[in-house]
Amino acid sequence: MNSSELDQAYTHLCHTMTRIGEPDAQLFLARLALLAMNRFDDAQAAKAWIDAAAADVSPEVGR
Amino acid sequence: MANYPDFVPYPFQAERHPARHPICTDGREDHRHRVVIAGGGPVGFATAIGLAKQGVASVVLEADDSVCFGSRAICVSRRSLEILHRLGVGAGFDSIGLPWRGGRSFYQGQEVLRFEMPQDDNQQFAPMVNMAQYSIEQTLLDGVPANADLIDVRWQTAVTGMSQDKAGVSLAVKTPTGAYQLHTDWLVAADGGRSAIREAMGLRLQGTSYEGRYVIVDILMKSPRPAERLAYFDPPCNPGSTVLVHKQPGDVWRIDYQLRDGEDPDQAILPEQVMPRVQSLLDMMGETAPWNPIWVGLYKANALTLERYRHGRVLFAGDAAHLVPIFGVRGFNSGIDDADNLSWKLGQVVSGCAAPALLDTYSSERVAATHENLSYGTKSTEFMAPPSFAFDLMRRAVLSLAVAHPELRSLINPRQSAPIAYSASPLNGPDEWGALGPRPGTVLPECPLTQISAGGQRAVFLSDQAGHGFKVFVFTADGILPSVWQRGDGESSVAVQAVALDAPHPDVDGVLWDHTGQLPQLLGARLGGVLLIRPDGHVMARWRDANPQGLAAVSTWLQQRLTADLSTSTGVTA
Numbered sequence: 220m221n222s223s224e225l226d227q228a229y230t231h232l233c234h235t236m237t238r239i240g241e242p243d244a245q246l247f248l249a250r251l252a253l254l255a256m257n258r259f260d261d262a263q264a265a266k267a268w269i270d271a272a273a274a275d276v277s278p279e280v281g282r
Numbered sequence: 283m284a285n286y287p288d289f290v291p292y293p294f295q296a297e298r299h300p301a302r303h304p305i306c307t308d309g310r311e312d313h314r315h316r317v318v319i320a321g322g323g324p325v326g327f328a329t330a331i332g333l334a335k336q337g338v339a340s341v342v343l344e345a346d347d348s349v350c351f352g353s354r355a356i357c358v359s360r361r362s363l364e365i366l367h368r369l370g371v372g373a374g375f376d377s378i379g380l381p382w383r384g385g386r387s388f389y390q391g392q393e394v395l396r397f398e399m400p401q402d403d404n405q406q407f408a409p410m411v412n413m414a415q416y417s418i419e420q421t422l423l424d425g426v427p428a429n430a431d432l433i434d435v436r437w438q439t440a441v442t443g444m445s446q447d448k449a450g451v452s453l454a455v456k457t458p459t460g461a462y463q464l465h466t467d468w469l470v471a472a473d474g475g476r477s478a479i480r481e482a483m484g485l486r487l488q489g490t491s492y493e494g495r496y497v498i499v500d501i502l503m504k505s506p507r508p509a510e511r512l513a514y515f516d517p518p519c520n521p522g523s524t525v526l527v528h529k530q531p532g533d534v535w536r537i538d539y540q541l542r543d544g545e546d547p548d549q550a551i552l553p554e555q556v557m558p559r560v561q562s563l564l565d566m567m568g569e570t571a572p573w574n575p576i577w578v579g580l581y582k583a584n585a586l587t588l589e590r591y592r593h594g595r596v597l598f599a600g601d602a603a604h605l606v607p608i609f610g611v612r613g614f615n616s617g618i619d620d621a622d623n624l625s626w627k628l629g630q631v632v633s634g635c636a637a638p639a640l641l642d643t644y645s646s647e648r649v650a651a652t653h654e655n656l657s658y659g660t661k662s663t664e665f666m667a668p669p670s671f672a673f674d675l676m677r678r679a680v681l682s683l684a685v686a687h688p689e690l691r692s693l694i695n696p697r698q699s700a701p702i703a704y705s706a707s708p709l710n711g712p713d714e715w716g717a718l719g720p721r722p723g724t725v726l727p728e729c730p731l732t733q734i735s736a737g738g739q740r741a742v743f744l745s746d747q748a749g750h751g752f753k754v755f756v757f758t759a760d761g762i763l764p765s766v767w768q769r770g771d772g773e774s775s776v777a778v779q780a781v782a783l784d785a786p787h788p789d790v791d792g793v794l795w796d797h798t799g800q801l802p803q804l805l806g807a808r809l810g811g812v813l814l815i816r817p818d819g820h821v822m823a824r825w826r827d828a829n830p831q832g833l834a835a836v837s838t839w840l841q842q843r844l845t846a847d848l849s850t851s852t853g854v855t856a
Contacts, residue, residue: 222692229676229693230661236672244672275682 286557290502290574293532294416296348301438301457304464311464315341316632318453318466320441321473323350324415325600325617327422329470331369332625334429335749338632341464342433343455345440345473349423353500353577354415355614356530361701361725362618363407364819366421368749370428374421379411380531385511387694389681391518391566395694404728404800406743410698412509412530415614441478444469444596451595468628469596472621477602483593487586487605489656494667495541496581497550499560503573504533511696513666515681519566520559524666527567534576537563538608540667551578583607583663587652591620592645599624604652609662612655615699620648626817635775636844647704658697665694701725704820709843711814711823719806720821727804732795734761734786742794748819753777754836755813756828757801761786761793766832774837776814783809812836 220228232251239247259265304311317333319326322344330340358366358379366372384398399409413421426433442461443454451469455462471479480487512527514520526538537560541550549555556578564573587604591597600617607613627644630636668674680693703724704710710722720726729744747753754776756767761782782795783802801807812825814836823839825831 225690226661226693229680230664233664233670233673233676236675237670241671244675271686272683274686 286553286561287572287574290576292351292414292416292500292576293502293534294414294420296351296416296420298347299435299437301347301459302436303457303459304436304462306462309462311462314450315339315464315466317341317468317470317628318343318451318464319470319472320453320479321471321477321600321602322346322419322435322437323472323474323600323617324355324418324422324614325602325621326470326472327419327426328365328369328618328621329472329599329625329628330433330435331371331422331425331429332621333629333632334432335369336626336629336633337432338629339432340434340470341466342435343439343441343453344435344437347438349416349419351416353498353536353579355418355611356412356414356528356536357611357614357699358411358413358418359611359615359699360405360407360409361699362615363411364745364748365618365622367407367746368622369422369425371421371425374424375411375413375418378417378421378531379413380509380529381408381411382509382511382529383409385513385696387513387515388517389515389684392685394515394681394684395691397695399698400700404730404804406728406730406745410611412528414530414532414534417531418614441473441482444479444482446595448594467595468632470599470624470628471596471602472599472617473602475601475605477598479596480588480598480602483596485588485593485598487584487588489584489586489605490660491586492583492607492663492667492669494583494663494669495545495547495550496538496583496667497541497556497559498577498579498581499537499539499556499575500530500577501535501537501560501573501575502533503535503564503569504571505529505535505569507567507569511698513696514563514566515677517563517566519562525563526666527563535573538581539563547580551580553578581608583609583659583667585656585660585663587649587656589649590645591648592641597624597628597641597644599648603648604656606652606655607659607663609666610655610659610697610699612659612699616651616655619651619702622818623648630844637847639847640844643707643709647707647709650704650706651702654702655699662697666696709816709822711839711843713824714826715806715808715811715813715824717806719804719824722821722823724821726815726819726821729796729800729804730798731781732797734782734790734793734795736791739795745819747779747794748815749817751775751777751817752822752840753779753815754833755779755781755794755807755815757781757783757807757809757811757813758828759784759809761790761795764829764832766829766834768833774833776833776837776840778833781807783807814840 317340319342322342387395439455439457450467509529514525524540528536584605591603599620627640705723733740733742761780763780780793810828812828814822
């Protein structure tokens with residue numbers, strides 16, 4: 220994706236999550252993560268991206 | 283009482299202008315006008331000067347007795363500087379404005395983005411200069427005396443009513459010396475976001491109003507810190523908020539900060555609320571100089587526009603026509619583009635060189651530009667003032683990942699104002715040059731050139747070529763024009779400019795020389811090619827071969843385009 224396509228995807232994600240509403244947002248993001256994870260090359264890549272997303276989210280997570 | 287620094291005035295003394303009453307019979311001005319401009323702001327004055335440059339007289343009606351007061355537009359784009367230079371007021375912007383070229387964004391105190399606006403050795407102007415709107419308006423006003431015989435500025439003259447028929451517009455105005463009526467062939471409504479003309483005509487802006495509020499504070503503070511755009515997301519000094527900082531001339535600093543959800547705006551602008559937040563921001567930035575507040579106001583982002591900008595003999599421009607969010611600095615700058623587009627078209631129509639249908643292209647081109655400005659402005663606003671929990675959550679995700687994942691940083695970029703192409707304009711002519719360079723509808727790129735005349739050589743820029751009516755560039759090797767481009771007896775509506783792509787012939791006069799050899803790449807120019815530009819510097823047509831065309835053919839083509847009934851092809855009546 221180029222930066223303009225990334226921008227479009229980002230905005231679509233925000234609008235979709237707004238429509239779904241806050242109570243179901245976690246489930247929505249979890250489903251998106253699952254669908255995206257299935258497109259990773261292998262289990263090692265999946266672990267690396269999960270760790271990258273977890274890094275610095277809060278002090279006790281990550282490292 | 284809370285202890286905070288005293289308010290001080292802006293470092294600018296606005297001159298007060300008296301009202302003037304024209305000669306009237308039975309409460310109606312004796313003289314009928316060709317053009318009246320409602321609103322003496324940047325857009326109104328830029329339109330008046332643009333008309334005067336073509337010899338067209340106008341009257342500017344301004345309700346106040348001076349240029350604006352308070353905290354308004356501050357960022358003038360490179361494209362606006364090109365236009366303002368053409369209007370003959372550029373020197374004031376060069377001497378007062380603070381140039382800058384980029385900025386930095388921080389998240390929780392850590393730098394997450396450093397951006398630069400496009401800048402290269404070809405440019406004549408900085409990508410952006412900062413200048414307070416009162417100085418912008420004064421600098422435009424300073425351009426009026428040079429056109430005094432064509433611009434009649436009437437201060438303290440407020441429009442109280444209007445009506446129009448096929449022949450013109452009648453206006454009712456009130457002044458301290460009494461009310462009167464005046465009549466005009468054309469009315470330009472440049473009377474701002476709360477346009478009295480728009481109101482009187484029962485027209486409504488349509489679009490989105492955002493809930494997020496920003497407090498806008500101007501302070502006076504001496505600091506050697508350079509001019510750049512600073513954005514602080516969730517800063518340690520004001521957790522959960524977003525803060526923007528801009529330097530202005532005269533030691534004035536603009537600070538915008540977002541109110542948190544649930545904060546009462548009326549409370550939030552009280553000095554005891556504002557001053558501690560400013561102080562903690564300055565502490566965080568490491569600014570230690572004493573400071574004083576000048577102005578505190580509230581801002582709410584709007585993304586609104588009229589459906590079309592021509593309504594019979596009334597033409598809307600600037601904030602009267604559209605309100606775009608401040609993020610991306612497209613408000614003032616799009617207003618100057620409106621003035622630039624409108625003034626040459628209105629000049630052509632008033633002087634009988636074009637059919638009134640040409641003004642429909644003002645509407646269609648500028649409405650399309652507004653939609654582009656709104657799409658960028660909306661994205662910037664959604665980032666700067668997240669309209670829902672989802673935008674807020676995703677912004678936290680982007681900001682917290684941006685340091686480790688540079689590929690995400692483009693999402694933080696503020697998408698600053700950039701020139702807009704009229705790609706779908708019905709004015710666009712043939713394009714025989716292929717994909718390279720500016721297609722018809724696009725603004726000419728900048729390039730340094732050498733002007734060769736009998737008197738010697740002079741350094742000029744490609745952008746200087748706009749603003750002198752329609753101009754056709756004929757690309758030659760040595761600057762010698764083919765005979766079909768030599769001027770015949772009759773007067774042509776098109777100026778012909780020979781461009782030498784190689785070394786100019788020693789005998790040529792009035793030739794532009796591409797001494798850096800960049801035009802073939804920048805414009806797609808080839809030997810024998812012909813490029814027609816509009817008075818506003820947008821490309822109109824590109825023909826492959828100069829010889830069969832010739833000046834007569836291009837003049838005829840242009841004449842047909844300007845006098846055609848374009849309204850059916852513009853889509854503005856839908």
